[in-house]
Amino acid sequence: KEIKTESELFTKICETFVKEIEHFKFSWIGLVEKETFRVRPVAHAGFEEKYPYSVEIRWDESKYGMGPTGMAIKEKRPFIVNDIENDPGYSPWRKEALKRGYNSSAVFPLLHEREVVGILNIYSEKKDAFQGDEVEFLKEAALDIAIGIRSLRLEKELEKTVEELERTTEGIIWTIAKIVEAKDPYTSGHQRRVASLSRALAEEMNLPREQIKGVYMAATLHDIGKIYVPAEILTRPGRLTETEFGMIKTHPQYGYNMLKDVEFPWPLALAILQHHERLDGSGYPQGLSGEDIILEARILAVADVVEAMSSHRPYRPALGVDKALEEIETNKGKLYDPDVVDACVKLFMEKKFKFEHYLEDDPSC
Ligand SMILES: [Fe+2]
Structure with a gap:
């Protein structure tokens, strides 16, 4: 089935990760909101009850903006936590993550025209899950997702232009029609x-x-x-x-x-x-x-x-x-x-x- 909207694309990606890689327990994608400095979750796959929809995820300088997601956005690079239990920076989210059986997490920024438009989050049940090749593969995947976002957005813009052009053409046709009508x-x-x-x-x-x-x-x-x-x-x-x-x-x-x-x-x-x-x-x-x-x-x-x-x-x-x-x-x-x-x-x-x-x-x- 052809993917037409961003939300279809995101859901498909999250589902694929969780389905294809066994120790990936949960994956979600969020869009970066520029005005509010918030991250809005738009798709997820895997077992979850309310997370990440119930928590405040930001990318400002507040304590909510200092997590891996906030940092990945601010620094435009992946953030990997391979030991959730002991990583000092993970303390605000540690309890909830361990409760769900997550032991490591990785965040990848999704870049569109050099700006981070979204983030891809993956949680594994294994400690030290994100190493070497796997990280490279996920980085690559994040690039592909960003290209997907780019082409969907371009397509939307193009559709809008075509629609506008069509409206102009119709207007011209009505004008021409009036010439005959006047006579x-x-x-x-x-x-x-x-x-x-x-x-x-x-x-x-x-x-x-x-x-x-x-x-x-x-x-x-x-x-x-x-x-x-x-x-x-x-x-x-x-x-x-x-x-x-x-x-x-x-x-x-x-x-x-x-x-x-x-x-x-x-x-x-x-x-x-x-x-x-x-x-x-x-x-x-x-x-x-x-x-x-x-x-x-x-x-x-x-x-x-x-x-x-x-x-x-x-x-x-x-x-x-x-x-x-x-x-x-x-x-x-x-x-x-x-x-x-x-x-x-x-x-x-x-x-x-x-x-x-x-x-x-x-x-x-
Ligand atoms: Fe005629």
């Missing part, structure tokens, strides 16, 4: 509703989180190419001439051209290019068929049609969700991806999916 109010509400249905479809189909996001972002911009189509054609009531319809049909290509050179973490340009393609090859602009059309575009196609038929348009009143579902069911496997159609019908019939309305922005509501 064509019908497209505005349409893109948002198609986006919310597309996301619901991707979720219903159990796609990975990142792909769901990609579908949502592509849908948010899917008609961006319409900014190249004259507004009079987009909003004109009545039937369009062939030439006018031809102009509208350029929008997937224009959308693709606009976005193809931007490096998004999702295939936005391609999904936009293909959102009017149909499974049997009857769509445009390339007449692609089947799986040559990417899944994102196959999802978009269904969401687009269902939303368009459910909403009012300048040239016709709304046909309604029932008509829209009838259309995709009739052409399931012919024009539309069967899995997407199934997910869509389930969403509306069983899960009572409803388009959100945007009264302020969208005159079609």
Whole structure:
């Protein structure tokens, strides 16, 4: 199992020591708290009742900071006590340690960027347990643990950066979407509703989180190419001439051209290019068929049609969700991806999916 968090890593390490080396009776790891000069135990293995959680372990100049743990932190080096019974420095902890059957102990600092971030404590039932090779091996182990901490922390930081970048990208996408919306109010509400249905479809189909996001972002911009189509054609009531319809049909290509050179973490340009393609090859602009059309575009196609038929348009009143579902069911496997159609019908019939309305922005509501 992959170790994902520090506490998983620490517990695993403590368990391994106690399990693999017979005379190691107890092991614990503590994190160094800078502000309070305390050491916070975060993992342990072996028989213990309350120790070390019940005792005060510090690394300041008080008597609680003078033990092996405090010293290991302050001096950034291992501290070994091979005879707990007779070691003069161990007196504050002697009674409790002997009671538990510990006769020697070793503390190793865990260093991250030259600072002690934690400590590894091991107790043995044997006297003189920590000698020569064993100490070298444990020092090595402490180094490995520190590397583990480092990489987990770096990974966390990286995750945060990626998340921030993703949020910025989303912000930019919303801004671009507003450009089309400003020109064509019908497209505005349409893109948002198609986006919310597309996301619901991707979720219903159990796609990975990142792909769901990609579908949502592509849908948010899917008609961006319409900014190249004259507004009079987009909003004109009545039937369009062939030439006018031809102009509208350029929008997937224009959308693709606009976005193809931007490096998004999702295939936005391609999904936009293909959102009017149909499974049997009857769509445009390339007449692609089947799986040559990417899944994102196959999802978009269904969401687009269902939303368009459910909403009012300048040239016709709304046909309604029932008509829209009838259309995709009739052409399931012919024009539309069967899995997407199934997910869509389930969403509306069983899960009572409803388009959100945007009264302020969208005159079609
Ligand atoms: Fe479109």
